[in-house]
Amino acid sequence: MNNEKIDFVITWVNNTDSEWLAEKNKYDNSGSYDKRDNRYRDWGLLKYWFRAVEKNAPWVNKVFLVVSDSKQVPSWLNIKNKKLVLVNHGDFMPKEILPTFNSVSIELFLHKIPGLADNFVYFNDDMFLNSMTRKTDFFKNNLPCDSAILSAIVPSDGNDHFSHTLLSDAELMNLKYNIHSSIRGNLCKWFNLKYGTEQIRTLLLLPWNGLTGIKMHHIPNSYTKQTFKRVWSDNTKLLEKVATEKFRNNYNVNHWIFRYEQLLSGKFTPRNPKIGYFYILDDNYRKKDLQKTLNSNHKLICLNDLVRKKDVFEEAKRDLLAMFEKKYPEKSSFERNK
16 A cells, blocks of 8 residues: 655755855865865756646655755745745754755755655756656555666766765675675565666676675655664764765765665665666757657656756756746746746
8 A cells, every 4th residue: 555645855956046155165165075066056947846746746745845044945936835845954954064065964864854754755956757657656565666776886087976975885885784685685676577687787796795886777766764764873973974074075975875775675666767767968968869858758857967068058958948848838836826
């Protein structure tokens, strides 16, 4: 049965807010952190995110919008919407580590959000519902839906911050779990027809003694609050240290440790990985590829911002806004009437 409530959580920042920028610049005094502009850059798509939620997930219980403070709330947002819950960092994060500009730190405390359901789906602001969804796309019998597929971590260049983070995640999980024991204990969850040929990855990586990594789908993640509490209990000192970092760095773990915990403990339900698609927006941007993604049958998509050239960003943003307006032309109840 799937009668349990499921909430959505999305984190968002208005990077054009002068007060927020001033505060960020005050702490921006070290070159060892990941402070690239695209970590904070807004594409103007938040209202379409809400339109997509209302159209494609009418079953959702509550939507929690996480911002640094009330000044970050968009002027067009209908704060009286009964499904909307506005959350400031100070509502659920320790006061002594604020302000923070580190999404990793924010994500570590999501389970502390007041009123959040035990089962929730976490979205970055570049992740969207692309077509109609059901509760069972995210949870079945109170277990989060996911795809357990091994992968190898392959850093691409000196600026590949994310691969270092994935390595830190895998290292932490190797301290607790033996990957072969995890797979043997949940064989039908690691080798499942829903994964198709992706299972070959897992098969080929079995000779390694430890966890080499888990395939990154980079789509909205289904989590339980119990998972967060369990990982925090196991790694309190490490997570407290990570949480104090004002900006992301190469050696932070991230919220994927909670995903890894669910997979390695077997507390999940297998799901076809084709439910989602990860699209990279970079300097090789092509409009037709982006349009193909939005027109696809994938229920979940991520539009990951890796654009460096200003002219490419402006072109892609213009195209993207037009595409989303065409796909979701009607205002949602999350928007003000005027």
